[in-house]
Amino acid sequence: MTFRFDVGGRRWQAVPAPALSRRHKDWLTRGGALTRHLSALGRVSVRVVAERVMPADADQCRAIGVPLRTPMWARDVILLIDDEPVVVAHSVTPLTYSRSIWQAMRRLRTRPLADLLYHDPTVIRSMLVSSPLGPRHLLHGRARRDARDPLVGATPHARLWARRSVFVRHGAPLLVTEAFLPRFWRRLQAAQGVSAHD
Incomplete structure (x- = not known):
């Protein structure tokens, strides 16, 4: 199927930055449910931070093909492994949908969004794209305030690597953005016993 959505926008790339480690590239491009992949590292749980109506910003509007400031229903969650926050996620769809x-x-x-997305054959997913998120991005703020990752708090200008894609059901788009916390990369490194550059 051809998507009319511009999921990449101006800053998001289908191919991760060449300087990233193999581990970063792997997790930024893995298909399937993120929660299923995380479950290989421990017990996964979901903490809902916010569910609300909000206007879409210009980047989100381009990503899902709606007019600027279209009212959206948004859901923000933190994904945890063994009660440790590792990912912050933001999902939006037009309020009408x-x-x-x-x-x-x-x-x-507190069920993962994957319960809706991967058990319905009518749902189609766009390509995954990735980008580093700066301190102005909503998910960067979530990482500082709600996930309380100490590295993000100590270095507020540090960028978070994130990925996103658009899920489409009967023509209705749902944009899902997932940002990996520094805690995740440290946990993965410890679990796999690899160097920071692998």
């Missing part, structure tokens, strides 16, 4: 095609998104509570 949150009341129809994507209405189940409003009833997830």
Whole structure:
């Protein structure tokens, strides 16, 4: 299927930056449910930070092909491994679709979004794209305030590597952005016993 959405936008790239480690490139491009991949590292749980109506910013509007400041239903969560925050995620769909095609998104509570996305054959996913997020991005703020990653707090200008894609069900887009915390990379390095450059 051809997507009419510009998931890459201006800053997001289909191919991760060449300077990134193999581990970064692997996790930024892995298909399938992120929660399933994380479960190989420990017990995964979901903490809901916010569910609300908000206007889409210009980047989100380009990504899912809607007019600027279209009202969106947004869900922000933290993914944890063994109760340690490792990923902050932000999902948005136009408000009208949150009341129809994507209405189940409003009833997830602490279940992962993957429960909706990977058990429905009518859902189609765009390519994954990745980008470093600066301190102005919503998920960077979530990492500092809600996930309380000490490295992000100590170096507020540090960038977080994130990935995103658009899921489409019956023509209705849902944009999912997932940012990996420094804690995740440290945990992965310790679990795999590899150097920081692998």
